[in-house]
Amino acid sequence: MSLTGPAGNIGDALIRRETLGWASGTSDQLVAYVGDAPDVWLRQLDLPADAIVLRSKKSVPRWLRLLLFAPRRPVLVLEAGEIPLDRGNELRELVFLAETIIVRLKGGVVIRPPRGIRAPSEPALAIHRAAARRSQVTLWRDESTLAVARCGTLAPDIGFSAGIRPGLPWAERSELLVSLRGTRALPDAAWVAAVREAADLAGLSLRTVVQVREDESRAGELARLLGGEFEGWGDTDPVLQEERLRQRYDAAKVVVSDRMHVLVLAALSGAIPVELVPAPTEKITKAFAAIGVHDLSVDSSASDPTRMREVLLPTPERAAEVSERVRLAAAALDDVQQQIRDGVRRVRE
Incomplete structure (x- = not known):
C-alpha cells in the first residue's frame, strides 16, 4: 500500500x-x-x-x-x-x-x-x-x-466511509464552526459580517477549529475578527485532536470551510457543510455533487450579503437532506469495499 x-x-x-x-x-x-x-x-x-x-x-x-x-x-x-x-x-x-x-x-x-x-x-x-x-x-x-x-x-470520496455519528439532537446544537485554509487571504468585512449575522439570527455561538495544522494561526485571526472562541491544535496528540474535532462537529449546526474533509466530517456528524470563500476551486462542489449534495459552495466575492446569509442559516430540512445523502454514500462505499474483497478473494483462492 x-x-x-x-x-x-x-x-x-x-x-x-x-x-x-x-x-x-x-x-x-x-x-x-x-x-x-x-x-x-x-x-x-x-x-x-x-x-x-x-x-x-x-x-x-x-x-x-x-x-x-x-x-x-x-x-x-x-x-x-x-x-x-x-x-x-x-x-x-x-x-x-x-x-x-x-x-x-x-x-x-x-x-x-x-x-x-x-x-x-x-x-x-x-x-x-x-x-x-x-x-x-x-x-x-x-x-x-x-x-x-x-x-x-x-x-463517493472514501472519507464518507469514516463513520456516521448521531451527534446532538438538532435543537441542542449550539455552534457555527469555521475552519479555513491558512494560505488564503483573510476574508473581507462583508464575509465577517455575514457570518456574524447568520450566527446571531440562528442563536449560535462562533468557534474556529483546526483540522490542518498549518491553518492554526488563521483560525486564531478569524476568531478575533468574528468575536468567537478559538480552539487551537497546540500540543494535542493528532489522534486525540481528530476525536475532539468530531465531537465539535457533533454539536454544530453549520460548519464553514474550504477544506473538503472538514466538510465531509461535519456532514458525517449531522452538521450542514458550507464552503463560503472567494472563488471556490470547485473540488468540494464536485465531490459533494457526486453524492447528490448541491448548493453548498458560494463565491463570497461575487455574492451579496443576503445570499451569504441564506447559505449560512441552518434549517433541520437541509440537515436531514445532507444526512440522507451521506448515508447513501456510506452505504455505496460499503458495497464497493465488499465487491473489492470478494474480487481479491476469488483471485487469490
Whole structure:
C-alpha cells in the first residue's frame, strides 16, 4: 500500500486509514510505503505493528524488489485523495505504472480507491491513464475527474466511509464552526459580517477549529475578527485532536470551510457543510455533487450579503437532506469495499 501524507492533516490521515481498512486482511503481509511521514502518522493510520514500513524515496527500489519477488497474486492498493499530475510528476507516475504492470503479470490485483486529479498535464496524465486502465479497480470521486481519466468508475470520496455519528439532537446544537485554509487571504468585512449575522439570527455561538495544522494561526485571526472562541491544535496528540474535532462537529449546526474533509466530517456528524470563500476551486462542489449534495459552495466575492446569509442559516430540512445523502454514500462505499474483497478473494483462492 501507498500511504504517504502529512501528519498535520487529519483529513489526509482519515482517507488513508479508510483505504487501509479496505485492504486489511486481503494478504498475508502488509507492506506500507509512508514516504517521510513521522511515527505519529503510523498511529493515525492505525497501522498494524507487524507491517513492513518503507520510508523515504530511497526505499522505492526495495518496494519494487518486494513486488518482483512476492508470491503470486499480490495486492497493490494506492492511496486515496487528490493526485497532482502537473509537470514534474512523470517519474512518480512511471514508478506506479511499473508497479501496476508487475502486479498484473504476477496475477495480482491493483486497487485505486476514489481519487481526484489535479492540474493534469502531459505526459504525466497519459502515464496515469495507462496505469489506471491496467488496474482491476479504478475509482474517481467526481464526474469531471472521470471524464479526464477516460476509464474507471465514479464512487463517493472514501472519507464518507469514516463513520456516521448521531451527534446532538438538532435543537441542542449550539455552534457555527469555521475552519479555513491558512494560505488564503483573510476574508473581507462583508464575509465577517455575514457570518456574524447568520450566527446571531440562528442563536449560535462562533468557534474556529483546526483540522490542518498549518491553518492554526488563521483560525486564531478569524476568531478575533468574528468575536468567537478559538480552539487551537497546540500540543494535542493528532489522534486525540481528530476525536475532539468530531465531537465539535457533533454539536454544530453549520460548519464553514474550504477544506473538503472538514466538510465531509461535519456532514458525517449531522452538521450542514458550507464552503463560503472567494472563488471556490470547485473540488468540494464536485465531490459533494457526486453524492447528490448541491448548493453548498458560494463565491463570497461575487455574492451579496443576503445570499451569504441564506447559505449560512441552518434549517433541520437541509440537515436531514445532507444526512440522507451521506448515508447513501456510506452505504455505496460499503458495497464497493465488499465487491473489492470478494474480487481479491476469488483471485487469490
